Amino acid sequence: MNSLNYIGEHLWLGNVGHFLVLLAFISLLCAIWSYIKATNLNDQSWQKIGRYAYITHGVSLLAVIGLIFYAMLNQFYEYKYVWEHVSPDLDKRYMFSAFWEGQEGSFLLWMFWHIILGFFLIRKAKDWESPVMACLSGIQAFLASMIVGIYFTDTFRVGSSPFILVREFFDGPIFDNPEYVNLIEGQGLNELLQNYWMTIHPPTLFLGFASVSIPFCYAVAGLWTKRHTEWLKPVLPWTLFTACILGTGILMGSAWAYEALSFGGYWAWDPVENASLVPWILLIAGLHTVLVAKATGQAIKASYLFFILSFVLTIYSTYLTRSGILGDTSAHAFTEMGLEWQLILFIFTALGLTGFLFLKNLKSISVPKDEEATSSREFWMFIGSLVLLFSSILITYSTSLPVINKIAQIFNPEFDDMVINDPIEHYNKYQMWIAVFVGILSGTAQYLRYKEFNWASRMKKVASHIGGSILFAAVLTYLATQWINAVAWQYILLLFTALFGILSNIDYFINFSKSNAKAAGSVISHVGFGLMIVGIMASGLNKRYLSSNQFAQAELVNGLDLRKNITLLKDEPMFMNGYWVTYTADTIKKTIKEYEVTFVKKDDSTGEIVESFILNPNVQYDKKLTKVAAQNPSTKRYAFRDVFTVISGLPPEQIDVESAKEIADTLNWKRYDVKVGEVLDLEKSKIILEGITLNPANKEYQAEEDDMSAGVQMSLWPHKDITQKIDVLPMLAYRGQFLYRFPAQANPVNTRIMLADEFLQEVYQTDENLVYEDVVIKQNETAEFKGYKIHVVGIDKEASHPYYTKQEGDVPANILIKVQAPDGSVADLRPMFLLRNNQTNNLKDYSPELGLHARIMFLDPVNEAYHFSFALDNRADVTIPLMIAENVPRNDYIVLEAIEFPGINFFWLGTLMMMLGFGFSMFQRLKGN
């Protein structure tokens, strides 16, 4: 950089920020060291130092976050982070979203939660504090290294500082200007992210990610201090907490996808989704082994491994989603940060250290001598955990293909990239078997007891209840297949196991646990899982494109009917799959254009309306209105089905300005100079000019005071159908010095009509075309001018006129007159008289409504008379200059995608119940302590 003295920068903020980041980082290193000492020496004073160090870290990092918010709120665009994520028009309520839109911000959000959780642990973890906090500080140090922004060479750096300046990052001639800060403005938050989901989803998800660290830290602490059974008790509520929060975070993502994004679904097996799902599945596996370990002493090693894997895969998921390695395989666009090596180092450090700890202490983990009986609960719970492990291995393998490709190419540069041919089908195919096992196991294992010692006496009862559940589930499955179109036996089996899971859990709760509150959490979660599967099957298998018009001809590919979209002409009802659908209206509010689409279902025989609703999908333009930035769906929700709609296409000229320009360039305009009452005979239609309208109404134009606008009312009579009449009203409007053109389009005849600019001067004439006549009127008297009654009210000394600027020595005066036109309409005019340098001048006033021009020429104080000069617009004989283009593409349609999702509420209900179950169990466990 050069040595210019820049003006207007707020460098203090960056300096303080840099310092605080470094302080936060160094105090973390101190915390790690002290807590390690405290653990190894079992020393209270080291623990105290660790505590203070961590608190110092927390406070500095909170201050860093505060500084960034300060810079964002005050729009200090010299900072790159502010420049990238904030813009002057950004609503204040999106400031949080803008903060975590970027990489640095989202790392800070993650660390923020670690700080909060860390403070909580310092207060509550008691004798676990030192080892757990040592581990948490270590994790936090790796995250903090992402934002320290220390450059060792020009290209090698550690972290990316949120306080970097725009001019340090970009090169440009603009930075030769010392006042560049006043010349730049930020880019702002991506339009797609400007909704409330972006406000609530990331903090929840990152709290989930941060919480994954806690069971991991307890696992590390357990291994480290060799307290292999003691750590199980405190880790359990934390695991339940994490399962609940992380799960909720993931669900919010899918709710966002379903509600606000346009792909039509809640889960797409996108790598980014998978990456956060896998740690959650492993955590659930860990949850089950911890329960086993607590009750029986079995599965301690497995618990350690599950929590370690869950954490490592969280970091791995961060690597996948932020390194750009996913490339073609993901729809999520994450920007590269250039810090991939730091994340890889993080992963291998975590794996290496915990692997070493695990192997070193393996022998000290005691295993009960008795093997678990096949009739015991722990046996099947353990199998269930293995099933979950399986699920996560399969997902991770498929999601990691891009990574595997990269590694293979290191050894063999010729290696061709492997890709999954049909990702959604691929994942569903394998994960459905996982769900089958989970359904069976979650039902069966509930009936069993830990350390079963008296199986013989219980066998009968358990068997009869399992049998009853199977029978009942089979009947329900049969009934459900009447609703859910389960086309293959595998689907029927899946449905059966899900229902079995639901029924057996309810049965267990009522008949075995005696409605014990302790069992309730697990029952709620397991029933929720079953309901979720039912919801997935109903909404997935019975998902139906309403918007396929069976009459439209299309080529079929492999016998598949892929027609998903339908074109709706405005006000023309279309029949699709039982509904009459009409695009009835559209409105524009700021950057959003909202459409009104009505759905009507009629009874076939009586023709009565049996169902009707209106949906309002919209499209969102970018802030400069140059192109469509996002399409937002609109969904009609019923208890047992949803009707989802999204605008999937628009006339090209409404999609972006480039297409609009392209179309405008191809139009063949012809000019016609016509008068009211004339008839034009064109290629496609006859046009009758019906009359001139002053201040006409137009959807895209809202009149303001002092506007001058006029349009021409005309009707088009198509040659094809002479009974049809199309009314249009093209118009022009002057606002200040700007002329706005509002052409009209008659879509049935593909005709566009525009008024030439000079039309306004024909209606509102200028002085050179006017003939003024003098009229003398006395104060408080009324005179007549061509049928207009003119009454003089008097002089207003507080003179004003749009074209008048006061000068020294001026004597100005407005003469107030009231005018009544022959048609009864009235107007107040105030022409101005001005004495300047002993010269008389006047400024005219004009009433566009009446077409009257008024000037005050001379004041006669002796006779108290006013000498006016009036003129009238010649509106009876206006020549209308018309521009007409035929063969214009229609612009009055939308392309709609409408999908029916039956039973989707089972999915939401089921998933929510799962989370509720975790939360409930957590409170039960905490109460027990």
Added chain:
Amino acid sequence: MKKIHIVSFIMLAAGIFLFISASKDTGTFHTFTQALKSESPIKISGQLSKDKEIYYNPEKDPNYFSFFMKDSEGIEKQVVLLNKKPQDFERSETIVLTGNMVDDKFMATDMLLKCPSKYKQEEIYVRSEVSL
């Protein structure tokens, strides 16, 4: 040997089986030449031919979109996608298609676009009233 080990062993075997069958779901990117010979749907990645016609007329059929694409060998074919035209299609850097050849056209059942990322070629916005 413990029962749990036996079950684990069976699951491991099932897992390996699943893994092998799962890897059949994967493939590499192909070319139009290979697509001519293939019976089943395959994936092709390539670039949009910007000089050739991009056809989409929802007035006539909202589910018919056609354009020309060059594959990695530089062979150009017409592609037909029986769906809407995706947004920002012209800006795409890479197109990944799934489908097969029917006569001389590639009939795509699925299309994925890779667009330039938001920040890559961004220039500094300058307030409009200031000229530099």
